[in-house]
Every structure is written in structure tokens, then in C-alpha cells.
Amino acid sequence: MGKVIHFLFCILISNSILSLAQEDCSSYNFRNNEIYATCVSLPVQNSNLHWNYHPTNGTVDVAYRHTGVSTSTWVAWALNLNGSGMLGAQALVALPNSNGSVQGYTSAVTSYGTGLQQSPLNFAVPAIRAERLNGDVLIHATLVLPGGRTSFNQVWQSGPVSNGAPGAHALGSENRNSLGTVDFITGQTGAGAAVGGSLLHRRNTHGVLNAVSWGILMPMGAMVARYVKVFKVANPAWFYIHIACQATAYGVGVAGWGTGLKLGSDSEGIKYTSHRNIGITLFVLGTLQVFALLLRPKPDNKYRKYWNIYHGGVGYTVIILAIINVFKGLDILDPEKKWKHAYIGVLISLGAIAAILEAFTWFIVLNRKKEEKQVNGAHGANGYGHSHGQPA
Structure with missing residues (x-):
């Protein structure tokens, strides 16, 4: 009975609104x-x-x-x-x-x-x-x-x-x-349907491709490289997982970048300068990362530490710019609020996971250094005493 009354009440309110309009x-x-x-x-x-x-x-x-x-x-x-x-x-x-x-x-x-x-x-x-x-x-x-x-x-x-x-x-x-x-x-x-028809569909496709690639897969790939490799048992599996994530992100991102270029050519007179410029920068930096991977020095090479600094710096720059550009794209498309909330939820989840893994990684690394120091100290003490115990 209550549901029937509620239904009739909704009809009454709807008719009242239409009548007022x-x-x-x-x-x-x-x-x-x-x-x-x-x-x-x-x-x-x-x-x-x-x-x-x-x-x-x-x-x-x-x-x-x-x-x-x-x-x-x-x-x-x-x-x-x-x-x-x-x-x-x-x-x-x-x-x-x-x-x-x-x-x-x-x-x-x-x-x-x-x-x-x-x-x-x-x-x-x-x-x-x-x-x-x-x-x-x-x-x-x-x-x-x-x-x-x-x-x-x-x-x-x-x-x-x-x-x-x-x-x-x-x-x-x-x-x-x-x-x-x-x-x-x-x-x-x-x-009617949303204004723009196929053009709006391409905008949505462009947004989804770039949000998934640059905005989600790239940070996930970076997290694998930073946190999974600390586990000795994960070597070299972490490297291939990292490459798979970043290569997939780059491939999907290039597709999203291509749809963006097409949208620009089909939307003459409509310009989003900062969004476009950040997108171009992301594509250039992402491409540099691909070539850097092919040209990376071997682990024992004296220049490897400089390559690591470059690779990490460019990678984190790409992630920051990508997140900024995803939000700029959401502001342009202006979808239902739930989509922006969903992306914010993904970022919060990744951030929480990263914070936990960061603390756990430091715990492992510090314990490992402590153990190595104890082992090296013990070896050094034994060697020193033995040397001085020998006859002259």
C-alpha cells in the first residue's frame, strides 16, 4: 500500500512540475x-x-x-x-x-x-x-x-x-x-541524443583511451618498477611486468593521441590549448622513454646510474602531466559527476597502495642493509683478528 501511495505521489509531483513549466x-x-x-x-x-x-x-x-x-x-x-x-x-x-x-x-x-x-x-x-x-x-x-x-x-x-x-x-x-x-x-x-553525434562518441573514446593509458596503466607500471623489484624472488619477473604495463599504456595512449589529432582537425575553431600542449608533451616524453629502454646501458655500466635518474625523472613527469591532463579532459567533456568521482577513486586507491608499499619497501631495504652490515662487520672482525694473530 505504501509503495502505491508513493507512486501516486510521484505522478502528482511530476504533473505539477510539468504544469508549472x-x-x-x-x-x-x-x-x-x-x-x-x-x-x-x-x-x-x-x-x-x-x-x-x-x-x-x-x-x-x-x-x-x-x-x-x-x-x-x-x-x-x-x-x-x-x-x-x-x-x-x-x-x-x-x-x-x-x-x-x-x-x-x-x-x-x-x-x-x-x-x-x-x-x-x-x-x-x-x-x-x-x-x-x-x-x-x-x-x-x-x-x-x-x-x-x-x-x-x-x-x-x-x-x-x-x-x-x-x-x-x-x-x-x-x-x-x-x-x-x-x-x-x-x-x-x-x-534528442547528445549534440555532436559521432563527434561526441569520438570525444568519449579519446577520453577513455587516454584516461586508461596515461592516467591508470602508466602509474601502475611505475609502481611495479619501484615496489615489486625489491623482492628478490620477483627478479626478473618485475621487469617484464613493468614493460608489459608501460608498453600497453603507450600503445593505447598513442591511439588516444591519434583520436585527439582527428578531433582537432574535425573541430576547427574549437581549441583547448593547454590540454593539447600537455598531450603533445606526453606523447614526446613517452616516445623518448621507449627509445631509452632500447638504449639502456647494462647494469654494471658506469653510466647506468645516470640513465636510471633520467628514466625515473621522465617517468614521474609523465605520470604527473597525465593525471593533470585527464582532469582537464574531464572538464572539457563535462560528463556525469560519477565518472570524475570514479577516476578520483582510482587515484586514491593507487595512492593508498603506493603509500603502504613505500613503507613496506623501506622496511625491507633497511632490514636488508642492516643484515648486510652485520655480516660484513663480522667478516671484517674475523679477518682483522686472524691477520694480527699470525706470527711476524
Whole structure:
């Protein structure tokens, strides 16, 4: 009985929330007493879409409203006739001017590196204008719907203005989820997949590859080299385990680096300078480590200690930079919090294991030195006494 009451309560709350959202949308008063028969509150970015559909001539008067917009932010709403994301979107753009006014124009998005330059759309737009009103930006337009269609995929976005032109929008969760469907006859809207489609999939692949390789396998390989080799019984097995971890990490990391280069070429105009530069540095240092392994001196070589210093120093530098870059990548992708928490949990686990092994390693090493000192001292005392006990 309690579960039934809880279920009905949830339904009541959900309906109340939806009703409030709809009421907020429909109760908005436009300037000049404009009235729109249908409106929907879009799920993210504080946006609403209002419209009047005219079946006699297949046109629709739309008003896209984005609330709480700063004077240095552009906004856009678009229909995508053949796709579901940014590429191919036919956009209505509102761009703030230096004098405080807002310019409305059309822009066909043909690449991910678009600057939202003014251009005609794949369908006629007889009228378009934009305005700012009480902190909201509104785009009013009349669209001649193509091919007698009334149901489309829609996209909406906002971003910074740089030197009077639209800059690249953020890639946070709200930006990635600013799309869905709209039917101008029924008034029904639906949520879409994350913005970017295959591009977002490649971003996620890039992130996973690099987090696993540079961010997890590399530290694990370093831990093997530092802590496992202290056990005599583990020699030379620790060396091959270390090589296996680092070689796997490097191979996967190169794949992740390659996807990053591809993403950069496909995302012209979107730059993450520090993340990119650290990634390039990691690739260079990782490659140097591979060649250093092939050129390492033998254990009894007089230059081996210098090679050890170099190899260890570069290795720890790679680990530190890798962890920093993983967090930079997570900030760029902005996934659900659980993924960042999961990676932090992995790092804490590795750190705890390293701390325990560090203490245990020092315990073994100090005991071993103590035993060796006792043995050497005993041998030295016996040899000294025996020598002086001989006749002259």
C-alpha cells in the first residue's frame, strides 16, 4: 500500500512540475501584444519556443526566447532537416551589437568550425528580427516549412561573443543536450541524443583511451618498477611486468593521441590549448622513454646510474602531466559527476597502495642493509683478528 501511495505521489509531483513549466511558458507577455497559440519550455538552457502554424500556406511564425542572457552572449535556434545535431542545422541567430541592440539573421551550419556567418537557409525566411527585453533575448521569424513537413529536429545554443563575432559555445552537459524534436501541428516535442553525434562518441573514446593509458596503466607500471623489484624472488619477473604495463599504456595512449589529432582537425575553431600542449608533451616524453629502454646501458655500466635518474625523472613527469591532463579532459567533456568521482577513486586507491608499499619497501631495504652490515662487520672482525694473530 505504501509503495502505491508513493507512486501516486510521484505522478502528482511530476504533473505539477510539468504544469508549472507550461504555465510559465504560456503566461509570458510579448511586447506589442503578440500572441502565440502554442509554446513549449525546452529542457535545458532556460529557453522556450512559441509559434503559430498556418496550414493554408505551410508557414510558421516562431519566437525563440532565451532567458537571463548577458549582453556578451549570442543565442541561436535551428531546424535540422536531415540530421539531429549541429552539422547541417539551419539557424536563426541573435547577435548583440556594441550599442546594446541585437541583430537577427540566418546562418546555415556547414562545419563544426562554423563562426555562424550570415548566410541563406535551405528554406525561405521572409522575416526575422531579434530583441532584448528585461534580460531575455528573443528571435522572431517567419519560416516557410520545406516539403510540406511539420515535424523536424531542432537545436538551440548560446555562446560568447568575441570581437563582435560569435565564438565557440561550451561543451557542457546543457550544451550537448540542447536538441530534440518539434512538431508544429501537434505541439509535441521530444528530447534528442547528445549534440555532436559521432563527434561526441569520438570525444568519449579519446577520453577513455587516454584516461586508461596515461592516467591508470602508466602509474601502475611505475609502481611495479619501484615496489615489486625489491623482492628478490620477483627478479626478473618485475621487469617484464613493468614493460608489459608501460608498453600497453603507450600503445593505447598513442591511439588516444591519434583520436585527439582527428578531433582537432574535425573541430576547427574549437581549441583547448593547454590540454593539447600537455598531450603533445606526453606523447614526446613517452616516445623518448621507449627509445631509452632500447638504449639502456647494462647494469654494471658506469653510466647506468645516470640513465636510471633520467628514466625515473621522465617517468614521474609523465605520470604527473597525465593525471593533470585527464582532469582537464574531464572538464572539457563535462560528463556525469560519477565518472570524475570514479577516476578520483582510482587515484586514491593507487595512492593508498603506493603509500603502504613505500613503507613496506623501506622496511625491507633497511632490514636488508642492516643484515648486510652485520655480516660484513663480522667478516671484517674475523679477518682483522686472524691477520694480527699470525706470527711476524
